[in-house]
Amino acid sequence: MREDTRTRIQEVALRLFTEQGYEATSLREIAEELGVTKAALYYHFKTKDDIVASLVDLRIAEIEDLLAWAKSQPKTLEMRRELLERYAENLKLPRTLQVARFLERNQTAMRDHPKIAKMRETMLALTAEMSEPGDPAVDRISRALALFALHAGKWLTLQDDLTEDEVDKACREVARRLLEI
Amino acid sequence: MREDTRTRIQEVALRLFTEQGYEATSLREIAEELGVTKAALYYHFKTKDDIVASLVDLRIAEIEDLLAWAKSQPKTLEMRRELLERYAENLKLPRTLQVARFLERNQTAMRDHPKIAKMRETMLALTAEMSEPGDPAVDRISRALALFALHAGKWLTLQDDLTEDEVDKACREVARRLLEI
């Protein structure tokens, strides 16, 4: 029971874009790995950019969901803790994690992509929801940093004798503490 | 009193690589901006990779200096504070900051570059110097994160009404606190 080609293209593209970079990955490479020709890709996606857009859309939707929830809540420590929890849980989903990694590693290449601008905007709004405008700068930065600490674990993994899971747990703990600093 | 071409190539390349990405920047572009031809670049650098290598070398040397200093010190809180201070001061130098930004934004593209491996290794060794092997995972991650918090300020700048300098100061304060968590 094999998935449709469109989904398979997304999967292979996401993996190669993340491993090698967006620019460094050619449509020929993607097509070859799928056992189809380049022309076939163009039936499913208008351009190379379009493949990326379809991936980023997923992530934007998730962050927007989080943002909507955050906006419906009072700006308390409890809410920030819960937001962090939700963000971390979301980041555990394989698809989400893959897209997040792709985005982390291809910031510059994706720089002018409208979807990326949109995502950055939403992400910014999310960090804004973690503080009141009048809060001290250190508090605001600290809370924003808490979200990014969750990502940090992914590329700190190599650290040393710690397993990926241990690093992940430690990052979450550090993130939690960043909320109360 | 104009600098030599080699240095000008490095400057332009660094700026374009950072702004547009390594792969997305062609040698033709660099040459055009300098008012020379592609062939001229090849007199000064063996390959495109070579230009990057010359830039990264600078950063590696700086981190190795820091590492050497760290190794000569006892692993105390005082030392970690001082290390953070030195790292932050170093990151203020325009050239260093530019190279650091370039590296942040082109991780994937530079993935297989031997110089990058070397740099990651040195950076890892530096974070390792901030803890004893027996320290709790949370402490170790927290301290490593302190260094990265200094970088975070650079792309959190957009945050809101805060100036770049305010964000920077706040990041340093958060980083300091991460040492004591």
Add this chain to the structure above:
DNA sequence: GTCTATACACTGATAGAC
């Protein structure tokens, strides 16, 4: 939906004149 075939621009890199 997927193929073959092709257009056309641009890439990194080299050879050799000045």
Add this chain to the structure above:
DNA sequence: GTCTATCAGTGTATAGAC
């Protein structure tokens, strides 16, 4: 040190057959 000229290769994208 910088140029012109050129290379082979690859890139994205399209037209049209099956």
